[in-house]
Amino acid sequence: MSVQRRYDRVAMALHWVMAATLLGLLVMGFVMTSLKPGSPLQFQLYQWHKSVGVTVFALALLRLGWRLCHIPPPLPAEMAAGERLLAHAGHWVLYGLMLGMPLVGWAVVSTSPYNIATILYGLVPLPHLPLPRAVNGAAKLAHEAGAWAMIVTVAGHFGAALRHHFWLRDDVLARMLPRFGRKI
Template structure:
């Protein structure tokens, strides 16, 4: 039996997914570019990195609210037990990182007495935590590690989607796209 449209995510879920995916990869590239830039260039790059991080936070919270209030498609019946567990764990870790990384970045900035400029449109004030540069640097280090972890998780996620689409031939990637054939479950 072919999977029906009910096996696809909703258009809103797809928009959240792809917008967040693009922003996460873009933000990772910004951080990587800042590492090799002059101090002045790095400051400008990190200003964009911070604003995009806040955007990721807002979109992720929106996506989480959407997910909790709307039905999402079940995992295909052909998934092995380990694939089901890995899919669920991966999604939970994604949400933790997509919320925790921006909050951690904002907290680290706050400990260093910095506000966040949101693309020159408005300023997001520092959290009321007082200044503690040492703790701010420790949180920055954890933030950087979390950024590396999320990129590895993105790669794992992409490999899983490709495996399901081209090896299992169950159209896995098309569950999150408005086109293509969500194939037969084996």
């Protein structure tokens, strides 16, 4: 049996759609929290942030399921054991954040003293979790800490991909890039 050298199209599509979506969520999060409280734009951004966050959760479940059923291509044989460990740990931390952040965000919304309904994409109501209001402060802190953890982990992931491509000149980054009709 031959060893797969690249991720399949589904894994690539999920990776890049989620990368763009997560970047959008982070930008949206920083913008909406810097706006004047109660402004119409802030309200709209919060609603979009919640809707996209739930979408990320669904995509992360799909992506995790796909990952568990489809063996990814192996890392380069010459990669040091410590670097392999970091690569695997980084990927699992990202999965944890992609699944955990929407749940913590849901806890923030559910325990908010403002009690504002979440209507996903303006169409589907999302009920609040049955949590006491007393956990709101801790949930908000966890969501903010998770955002910073996501930034650090994604930056490390991105930096490692660039290091492999430009410095080590191996095919680690190319494994996740669409071919667009050319051979990599």
